[in-house]
Amino acid sequence: MTDLAEPERAVARPSLGELFISFVHVAISGFGGALPWARRMIVERKRWMTAEEFNEDFALSQFLPGPNVVNFSVVFGARIAGAAGAAVAFLGLMGPPMVIVTIIAVLYARYGDLEILSRILSGIAASAAGLIIAMTLKMAKPLFTKVGWPAAIAIVAFITVALLRWPLLPVIAVLAPLAFALAWVFPTGSVKR
Amino acid sequence: MNDDSPLTALATYFGLLSLVAIGGAVTAIPDMHRYAVETMHWMNDRQFTDSFAIAQLSPGPNVMIVALIGYHVAGLTGAAVATVAMCGPTCIVAYFAAHTWNRFKAARWRVALQAALVPVSLGLIGASAYILARAADKTIAAGVITVATVVVAVFTRISPLWLFAVAGLLGMTGWL
Numbered sequence: 001m002t003d004l005a006e007p008e009r010a011v012a013r014p015s016l017g018e019l020f021i022s023f024v025h026v027a028i029s030g031f032g033g034a035l036p037w038a039r040r041m042i043v044e045r046k047r048w049m050t051a052e053e054f055n056e057d058f059a060l061s062q063f064l065p066g067p068n069v070v071n072f073s074v075v076f077g078a079r080i081a082g083a084a085g086a087a088v089a090f091l092g093l094m095g096p097p098m099v100i101v102t103i104i105a106v107l108y109a110r111y112g113d114l115e116i117l118s119r120i121l122s123g124i125a126a127s128a129a130g131l132i133i134a135m136t137l138k139m140a141k142p143l144f145t146k147v148g149w150p151a152a153i154a155i156v157a158f159i160t161v162a163l164l165r166w167p168l169l170p171v172i173a174v175l176a177p178l179a180f181a182l183a184w185v186f187p188t189g190s191v192k193r
Numbered sequence: 194m195n196d197d198s199p200l201t202a203l204a205t206y207f208g209l210l211s212l213v214a215i216g217g218a219v220t221a222i223p224d225m226h227r228y229a230v231e232t233m234h235w236m237n238d239r240q241f242t243d244s245f246a247i248a249q250l251s252p253g254p255n256v257m258i259v260a261l262i263g264y265h266v267a268g269l270t271g272a273a274v275a276t277v278a279m280c281g282p283t284c285i286v287a288y289f290a291a292h293t294w295n296r297f298k299a300a301r302w303r304v305a306l307q308a309a310l311v312p313v314s315l316g317l318i319g320a321s322a323y324i325l326a327r328a329a330d331k332t333i334a335a336g337v338i339t340v341a342t343v344v345v346a347v348f349t350r351i352s353p354l355w356l357f358a359v360a361g362l363l364g365m366t367g368w369l
Contacts (some may be wrong), residue, residue, distance in 0.1 A: 027253045060294045066283025067256035068217040074287040080316025086288050097253025105264035124357045125242040125362025126335040128249045129325035131353055136319045148310035161223045161324040168224035172213040179309035181280025
């Protein structure tokens, strides 16, 4: 927490141009998820935010539905410069990857049936699946150290969506309010501090 | 645009999905698979896992799988429509939440809400892992790559890109 590289309080406010360039930078360096890169840029390098401010906006971005880092760009941009800031940060984050992915999509549509490409991708797909399993295990560790409603909710979400193949919308519509009620009544069942 | 248009389907589906994807784009993977592969038959299992692999390989947020599905269905317009639908609604929510969120830092409902959503998104990420592994691991060798990746990712801090490079190489040289 008291890393010397991180500011006590935010030292500067970026201009719209800087904001855009910075999120472009985050976008193109963010292999395998862009959030760690956003933190590095905003807190450690540019010092636009303290670690604590970052954690708060990060928590909000995670709790909101939809892509986390996209939410984060909007929340951070809005904090810096209102609607214009939000738009600029969003475009910086999404623009370049959109162009790159579109080029890849065109190439895949043309060459996706090539034997060699399909073999390379099937290797990477197997590895990518492993990464998500590893992420699940790391997240599950604090939640499954004790018996309680959080573990039960996670298991029900898994069974309904993965095994029963129910659509996400009704599952969330039931599970989210249920989990909220449980968290309200049994706050200690939560491992979140 | 009539109601049978794939663009309408993309916009409606991803627009709704974005509002229930608690915990990020990866939690929506099982539902995207259900809809794009099983319900709409837009793509097969292999094209779906290929898209995920490409999204993971490309720089930028991994929500980019949405653009790849959109492109597969309806070309460039499809990619744009799917991406905007997946990001638009939540961006608007995020914009308004940005101003109010920190005011309620200690509120009991906020604490409960955060505590409630963590296990939900964990279950969904687990579901993503299951769906992706089942679609990708059609051979024993692919299963071995998956397990090896899990072990390396849990116990070391080696960059995932190295794992992808090795896995891609093994695939290319015909081990799978």
